Amino acid sequence: MRFRLMTPNKMRTVLAALTLGAVAMTAGSALAKTSAREPQDVHFSFEGPFGTFDQAELQRGYKVYYEVCSACHSMNLLSYRDLAMKGGPFYDPKHPNTPPAQSPYAKAIAAGVQVSDIDTSTGDVVQRPATPADHFKAPFPNEYAAKAANGGALPPDLSVITRAREGGPAYVYSLLLGYEDPPKGMTVPDGKYYNPYMPGDMGSYWAGSKTEVPEGGFIAMPRQIVDDRVSFDDGTKSTSANEAHAVATFLAWAADPHQVERKQTGLAVMIYLFVLTLITYLSYRRIWAKIGH
Amino acid sequence: MSGHSTYEPKTAFERWLDTRLPILRLANDTALDFPTPKNLNYWWTFGGILAICLVVQIVTGIVLAMHYVANSALAFNSVEHIMRDVNHGWMIRYIHANGASMFFLAVYVHIARGLYYGSYKAPREVLWLLGCVIYLLMMATAFMGYVLPWGQMSYYGAVVITNLFSAFDKIIPGVGTAITTWLWGGFAVDNATLNRFFSLHYLLPFMIAGVVGLHIWALHVPGNNNPVGVEVKSKADTVPFHPYYTVKDAFAILVFFIPFAWFVFFAPEALGHADNQVPANPLATPIHIVPEWYFLPFYAILRAVPDKLFGVLLMFSAIAMLFALPWLDTSKIKSMRYRPTARWFFGFFILATLGLGWCGGKLPDDVVIPFGRDAVSGEAVGFTVVMMSRVLAAYYFAYFLLVMPLLGLFEKTLPVPDSISTPVLTKGGAAMPSGAAAAPEKKG
Numbered sequence: 001m002r003f004r005l006m007t008p009n010k011m012r013t014v015l016a017a018l019t020l021g022a023v024a025m026t027a028g029s030a031l032a033k034t035s036a037r038e039p040q041d042v043h044f045s046f047e048g049p050f051g052t053f054d055q056a057e058l059q060r061g062y063k064v065y066y067e068v069c070s071a072c073h074s075m076n077l078l079s080y081r082d083l084a085m086k087g088g089p090f091y092d093p094k095h096p097n098t099p100p101a102q103s104p105y106a107k108a109i110a111a112g113v114q115v116s117d118i119d120t121s122t123g124d125v126v127q128r129p130a131t132p133a134d135h136f137k138a139p140f141p142n143e144y145a146a147k148a149a150n151g152g153a154l155p156p157d158l159s160v161i162t163r164a165r166e167g168g169p170a171y172v173y174s175l176l177l178g179y180e181d182p183p184k185g186m187t188v189p190d191g192k193y194y195n196p197y198m199p200g201d202m203g204s205y206w207a208g209s210k211t212e213v214p215e216g217g218f219i220a221m222p223r224q225i226v227d228d229r230v231s232f233d234d235g236t237k238s239t240s241a242n243e244a245h246a247v248a249t250f251l252a253w254a255a256d257p258h259q260v261e262r263k264q265t266g267l268a269v270m271i272y273l274f275v276l277t278l279i280t281y282l283s284y285r286r287i288w289a290k291i292g293h
Numbered sequence: 294m295s296g297h298s299t300y301e302p303k304t305a306f307e308r309w310l311d312t313r314l315p316i317l318r319l320a321n322d323t324a325l326d327f328p329t330p331k332n333l334n335y336w337w338t339f340g341g342i343l344a345i346c347l348v349v350q351i352v353t354g355i356v357l358a359m360h361y362v363a364n365s366a367l368a369f370n371s372v373e374h375i376m377r378d379v380n381h382g383w384m385i386r387y388i389h390a391n392g393a394s395m396f397f398l399a400v401y402v403h404i405a406r407g408l409y410y411g412s413y414k415a416p417r418e419v420l421w422l423l424g425c426v427i428y429l430l431m432m433a434t435a436f437m438g439y440v441l442p443w444g445q446m447s448y449y450g451a452v453v454i455t456n457l458f459s460a461f462d463k464i465i466p467g468v469g470t471a472i473t474t475w476l477w478g479g480f481a482v483d484n485a486t487l488n489r490f491f492s493l494h495y496l497l498p499f500m501i502a503g504v505v506g507l508h509i510w511a512l513h514v515p516g517n518n519n520p521v522g523v524e525v526k527s528k529a530d531t532v533p534f535h536p537y538y539t540v541k542d543a544f545a546i547l548v549f550f551i552p553f554a555w556f557v558f559f560a561p562e563a564l565g566h567a568d569n570q571v572p573a574n575p576l577a578t579p580i581h582i583v584p585e586w587y588f589l590p591f592y593a594i595l596r597a598v599p600d601k602l603f604g605v606l607l608m609f610s611a612i613a614m615l616f617a618l619p620w621l622d623t624s625k626i627k628s629m630r631y632r633p634t635a636r637w638f639f640g641f642f643i644l645a646t647l648g649l650g651w652c653g654g655k656l657p658d659d660v661v662i663p664f665g666r667d668a669v670s671g672e673a674v675g676f677t678v679v680m681m682s683r684v685l686a687a688y689y690f691a692y693f694l695l696v697m698p699l700l701g702l703f704e705k706t707l708p709v710p711d712s713i714s715t716p717v718l719t720k721g722g723a724a725m726p727s728g729a730a731a732a733p734e735k736k737g
Binding site for chain 2: 076077156159160164166211255258263266267270273276281284287
């Protein structure tokens with residue numbers, strides 16, 4: 001609602017819209033050419049029509065998110081109860097009839113987080129332990145606070161991040177591990193880091209030949225995923241690759257939590273359709289058998 | 294709806310109803326006994342497929358509207374609420390989103406079939422025009438539907454398309470801006486725009502359904518065209534619609550459902566754009582603004598012209614060509630089966646349209662065929678996407694404005710059979726060998 005109610009922003013909106021219309025219509029010659037390295041060819045258990053999530057890895061991924069990412073990144077679309085939904089990191093197959101909001105795991109995880117609320121008897125803002133119905137606690141009260149704490153860059157909400165970036169979980173994995181020393185001839189602005197997997201246009205930061213502009217872009221987040229950053233409770237080695245893989249898996253689940261159910265339904269639908277199609281085809285041949293055409 | 298009705302009421306109730314509201318007679322004459330050419334091939338099944346697509350879109354759309362919130366602050370999250378919390382909401386939404394693509398796929402095949410077999414020629418001009426109206430309504434509906442999730446592509450798609458109308462400022466200063474402001478309901482694409490787009494997105498499918506009713510009415514007066522393009526001469530040329538075409542259409546619809554289901558369940562976002570999973574932000578323009586695939590050929594035509602007004606007019610004329618086609622084609626022969634030269638031009642027309650679609654998805658300055666590198670900037674130079682778009686767009690228009698009028702006057706055609714039954718009976722070239730036709734009975 002911010003953008004819609006404030007007049008100066010509204011003015012800027014109008015200007016942005018009009019400029020964009022003009023730019024897009026003039027055959028787009030001003031469009032920037034961005035480039036990024038192709039994400040690494042990393043394997044995930046949930047790929048393909050038969051893929052499923054490894055629940056232990058989902059739990060490890062949640063831990064990475066909780067201990068590392070959630071310091072700056074919100075996940076506003078998720079509630080603590082979602083962690084205990086069918087197929088989720090803390091789903092208990094032994095108690096399939098327990099609603100996610102009643103899950104002891106979701107309750108325990110939520111209880112460890114303090115969230116703001118309004119005391120209905122006084123109207124004061126108070127802190128209380130979260131319940132499974134609460135959304136994941138955001139690290140900053142608003143976008144401005146988030147930008148102010150991060151050198152002007154807004155850490156994106158991670159709720160649907162693997163669907164919102166080309167390359168999905170492989171991109172997230174590659175980006176987290178892909179920090180490299182900038183190539184000689186590149187000027188990296190203060191507070192920014194070079195990452196070849198981040199889409200960007202390096203042309204104006206590059207002293208070398210225009211035909212050999214390095215791929216990639218600048219990112220305001222320094223490298224976070226390093227060996228032993230998070231200790232895993234299930235004995236999995238805390239290598240940076242394991243951490244990045246686990247958090248990419250968790251984020252892929254969070255972005256599309258019904259995906260395993262979707263694919264399993266799809267298999268049944270496919271079998272049904274093939275059988276019905278075959279039966280209908282045979283009916284068709286039989287009905288038309290006597291018609292010369 | 295035309296000709297002699299074959300309906301005979303069988304029960305006392307049917308006789309009673311028939312003298313008061315002959316709705317069963319209508320159903321019988323249009324969907325059961327309707328005499329249909331017996332030589333229709335699978336390209337003719339797309340009419341039935343499209344009817345199913347419309348029903349699927351309306352049914353899933355009504356359910357989505359029960360959960361969707363048309364407010365710029367809430368829309369994005371309400372869609373995610375559907376995906377996460379509504380029972381099978383993900384399935385309903387993915388059927389609806391991919392259903393739009395499948396709908397357009399089917400309508401393009403349906404239109405191409407009409408172009409190839411001359412289904413727009415007399416006495417079917419009104420049928421064709423109604424089809425063009427349906428196509429226009431579909432484009433408007435799909436465009437507004439894509440805006441509703443209020444992601445980045447939704448927002449900037451709405452900005453770009455609504456801004457097209459501001460080009461009319463060049464004709465009468467102020468009018469284009471006035472139209473755009475009127476469309477937006479304000480001075481920018483904003484909550485008012487989203488709210489009215491939702492209202493219209495709910496309305497238009499029912500208008501489509503209405504025009505589909507007229508389209509079917511206009512079909513049932515002259516009857517179906519057919520691959521031979523010779524009108525039905527006798528009863529020997531036809532079979533009743535039911536069971537012959539109900540079963541054939543049912544089979545085709547099921548085959549069509551297989552890739553449809555594959556997209557819905559295994560690649561639900563393959564046809565979408567990742568940027569549309571980012572909530573709309575009027576202050577952060579995405580690097581590439583790309584419409585949905587089914588609009589890409591027209592997008593390429595729009596961008597092929599440096600002048601905005603001319604580009605907009607050219608894009609609208611590309612669709613206007615379809616409306617004018619019945620009066621542009623001078624050929625007396627309907628089916629291109631007997632127009633070997635026209636077949637070549639048609640083939641290139643399909644390739645040109647697909648090529649335009651490819652161009653629409655690329656950046657205009659991308660180099661298709663490099664000739665070397667620019668001495669100063671070092672960037673590749675050569676034949677660019679925008680140049681290719683111009684060549685292909687020129688062919689697109691030439692097909693309608695030059696080829697169709699002139700070819701009919703000069704081309705050499707093949708002999709056309711006297712009736713639908715003749716080629717089948719005299720040449721013995723049945724589409725289905727009689728042995729194969731007997732096989733299912735042995736199995737059954």
